[in-house]
Structure formats: structure tokens, C-alpha cells
Amino acid sequence: MKKYLVAAALSAATVFPAAALEMGQPLPYLTLEDQHGGAHSLTGNVHTLLFTRDKGGSDVASAALEGVKQAELDAKQVVYVADISIMPSIITSMFALPKMRKQPWLTLMDDKGDATANFPHQTNEVTMVRFENGNVADIQYFSDGAELKTALAL
Numbered sequence: 001m002k003k004y005l006v007a008a009a010l011s012a013a014t015v016f017p018a019a020a021l022e023m024g025q026p027l028p029y030l031t032l033e034d035q036h037g038g039a040h041s042l043t044g045n046v047h048t049l050l051f052t053r054d055k056g057g058s059d060v061a062s063a064a065l066e067g068v069k070q071a072e073l074d075a076k077q078v079v080y081v082a083d084i085s086i087m088p089s090i091i092t093s094m095f096a097l098p099k100m101r102k103q104p105w106l107t108l109m110d111d112k113g114d115a116t117a118n119f120p121h122q123t124n125e126v127t128m129v130r131f132e133n134g135n136v137a138d139i140q141y142f143s144d145g146a147e148l149k150t151a152l153a154l
Contacts, residue, residue, distance in 0.1 A: 020118035021049075026134050030115050032081065032108040035100035040079075040108055044134035047077035048152065049127075051116065056124025056143075058082060062103070063145025064126070068154050070105050078152060080105060085113030128152075 021027070027049070030042045042049075052058045061080060065073075073080070084092060092111070100107055110116040121127050122141045126148055130138040142148040 021120055021129055021136055021139070023136050023139070025136050027131060027136075032110055032115060034106040034108055035097055035103070036106075038106075040106070042079060042081075042108075044131075045077060046079050047131055048079070049129040049131070050078065050080045050148075051082070051119050051121060051127040051129065052080075053083040053116070053119075053121045054086070054124060057121070057126050060124070060126045060142060060145050060148060064142070064148035064152065064154070065103070065105050066145070068105055072154060073105055076152070076154075079108060081108045081110065081116060081119075083110045083113050083116045083119075085111055 027042055027044065027046055031039055032042070033039055050061055052061050061082075065080070084096065087096060119127065120129070120139055125141040125143045128138075128140045128142060128148065128151060129136055130140075140151065142151065
């Protein structure tokens with residue numbers, strides 16, 4: 001019986017989208033893979049979350065993070081999450097992942113789109129969510145990599 005309850009709980013976790021990231025709300029618990037296949041759990045120790053859902057936003061994030069090492073992002077508790085679910089799998093495997101693997105920073109990926117379905121976003125922009133005491137304190141959108149880099153103080 002316990003096996004069925006665990007299976008049902010896991011099924012429900014994959015069927016229902018994550019809670020919305022709204023002002024005052026906590027970061028939902030998520031476990032996502034990075035571009036190297038490593039699993040990462042998002043917890044309350046995230047200070048800033050960068051989120052993209054399309055190529056335009058991804059390009060802005062890449063421009064802002066150019067030359068930035070993962071150690072710098074870790075020190076500032078910055079996490080980058082990308083919803084790559086709209087990308088055809090052949091494009092992901094042949095082009096996007098090899099390019100992403102060359103980046104010195106980690107990109108956590110939502111390949112189904114359900115984990116980040118309720119994350120705020122605007123077309124061709126990076127969403128920057130700041131947390132204080134584990135709750136959303138500020139949400140901003142960036143369409144320029146230099147402006148985003150300045151806001152991140154990198």
C-alpha cells in the first residue's frame with residue numbers, strides 16, 4: 001500500500017505545476033537538472049533567481065553572464081533557470097546542450113515546462129526574482145544584458 005501512495009505522490013508532483021512566484025510567496029521546492037546532467041534542488045538559500053523561457057531571454061542572460069564563473073554566482077546565491085520545453089528535442093541535443101556545456105555557469109533546465117509553468121516571464125526578457133528570508137521580495141524584467149549584469153553587481 002505504501003508503494004502506491006509514494007507513486008501517487010510522485011505522479012501528482014509531476015502533474016501539477018509549481019506554485020506561482022509572486023510577491024511574498026516562498027520559492028517552490030524544485031529539483032532540476034543542469035546542462036551537465038547534475039540534479040540541483042532549489043531551496044531557501046537562493047537570493048536571486050534568473051529565469052528565461054525563450055531564446056531572446058536566454059540571449060540576454062548569456063550576455064549578462066558572459067565571463068562570469070559559477071563560483072561568483074554561488075557567492076551571491078544566484079541561480080539561473082531556463083524553461084527549454086518549447087525547444088524541439090533534436091535542437092536541444094544537437095545544438096543547445098553542447099553550447100550550454102561550454103558555459104562556465106550552470107543553467108538549471110525545465111525540459112517539460114511544468115516545474116516553471118507559473119514563473120513570471122515576459123517575451124524575450126530575463127525575469128530576475130529576489131528573495132528575502134526565503135520569500136519573493138522583488139520581480140524585475142530585463143531585455144538588456146548589460147543592465148542585468150549591473151543589477152546583479154557582477
